[in-house]
Amino acid sequence: MTDATTRAMRQPSMADVARAAGVSAQTVSRTLRDSPNVNPETRQRVLAAVEQLGYRFNSAAKMLSSGRSHTIGLVLLQSGGYYSRSAVTAGVEAAAGEAGYAVSIATIAGLDTGLMERSLGKLADQGVDGIVIAVPLISVTQKMEDITRDIPTVTVDGSRTAGARVLGIDQREAGRVATQHLLDLGHRQVWHVAGPDEWIEARQRRQGWQECLAVAGVEAPPVLEGDWSPDSGFRQGQILAMIPEVTAIFAASDEMAFGVIRALRERGRTVPDDVSIVSVDDIALAAYCAPPLTTVRQDFYASGAAAVSLLLQAPDPVDDAVIEPPLLSVRSSTAVPRL
Amino acid sequence: MTDATTRAMRQPSMADVARAAGVSAQTVSRTLRDSPNVNPETRQRVLAAVEQLGYRFNSAAKMLSSGRSHTIGLVLLQSGGYYSRSAVTAGVEAAAGEAGYAVSIATIAGLDTGLMERSLGKLADQGVDGIVIAVPLISVTQKMEDITRDIPTVTVDGSRTAGARVLGIDQREAGRVATQHLLDLGHRQVWHVAGPDEWIEARQRRQGWQECLAVAGVEAPPVLEGDWSPDSGFRQGQILAMIPEVTAIFAASDEMAFGVIRALRERGRTVPDDVSIVSVDDIALAAYCAPPLTTVRQDFYASGAAAVSLLLQAPDPVDDAVIEPPLLSVRSSTAVPRL
């Protein structure tokens, strides 16, 4: 095993490139980082050497000496079906990639504060430059604040940590728009199948519904709570089907809405003839299942992207940002009430 | 700015811990890595110091000196709606987290080879210890092979690179099971709405369908190709609705199936009375939309998890692994054909 052999085996380093190009390692470094003070001719030679040796820089070394990892962490809830989260993820990835940042993910299995702490810790260990939290946890512990103190953090539709900025779609507005649509059609009362109360989205949508009813001078009926799944919608729908005066329902997600619709139909109540239903998300299937769902769409993708730019561009705490307003797609799950 | 101030400001290093515990940095390192030769008493002291100073190790330094990053890269297709991919992701994350590995994601926007190369390059730059490719790309270029040569790679339901191992659910079997179910009900012919041909899944499901028909001595009708979206299913459904002899359809995904169903219904053909339809995925909504869908479920989560364990446990190329077989859920979108 000669020295040459050894050198051939490991990844080429900057020193190797420098040798090949007949310059110092520092010049290579400058070239690769687009430093202004490099002679174009030298640059050419360096780039040629890089190409020829197949050099890739070592991110660990880069990070160790520069102190920055060019990585941002993304905390996610590990749960198959929640539409909005996956859209946020895509937005984060795209925006981070654009800016030359890598994205490291940490998923948590449940809404437990301990799990959350562990995830943040893992990301901190990895030395991420920033963190996007896309988890709807309400409570924030001391320990979480300790961890996030040193790392810029943006929370998407979640809880507010001391130093963290929060950015979110106006979920209250979504709830308001949905509810108002039903009232406009002539319904006197709107029932609500909410998401789990620990979810900020769920809470805000419920608030929007409540406020809208209050403005209209209607007393809000009791809230039925689901867990976002079609099955939970189905169970709450079975209850609603037994209450004759129910003519309009606002479901907090499309999937729950379809569950509710199925339960109603099984009890002989049709949508939209007997009951109108409107929900939030506008998943791809909303327009194609029977009946096509009237639903409020929100741009979660943009929200994820915005989180990243907030993280990277503004080092100082900034006031909350808000993405574009929710948009109602009227389809055939809603109609004027029967007389 | 005294020396003490400076020290208080940066993250404590191993040397700081060592000083606090009255040992050498080396001993701290050994303690933290569970090296056998450390006196229990010393270990206690070190751990106490770690706790007190709030020490977190610096992953860059660790990686630089040990040469391993404890990170695995995951290549994904950036596309909102594909059910199976997000399940794979969850599986990868869970298994990697379990093993103490971080997951870094690289999404690609389309099935372009150049994009793929760039993503792999980014992951290679990050120094990942392994890569899981969850992208159904067929072609593999020289450059991709160059990159993956040095890094262990597992492909989930995708193309085979020279050194890469491939692991997959038996999609052919899924296609076969679905088709056989329709034949068993008494249908003489089964039509197929396939996924895009660049997708390995789509191809394999189509193969299973084809083979099953061949075994039954039926000549396969022309294939209609969609793009997985409900909308594409709808468009192909409009065509199928115009062909009177169509009584049974196998759709390559649940979302497309719902699109097909809607198109059929708009042309006055009901499911399952006039036409039976079966698909693959078993998304949460499959049981709750109208009609509840007969569909084949596959364990993509397990597939993702298996990819990681393959990556971490077996350094040498191993033969392909196969996850548990697909399972048919019979609901009400399929029935015996009308006489």
Next chain:
DNA sequence: GTTAGAAATGGCATCGATAACATAGGCTCG
């Protein structure tokens, strides 16, 4: 009572890139 060997620990070089400083040549301007 010496020696072999294990257990516990410390010292030093090292990984690869970068920051900070140093230097050499070329240009401008009074």
Next chain:
DNA sequence: CGAGCCTATGTTATCGATGCCATTTCTAAC
């Protein structure tokens, strides 16, 4: 024509943990 200043480049120390080797202490065995 020399002071002053840019430009292009090289030198050296540094980031923080680890690998390897050296050292000390202790125990067991002959």
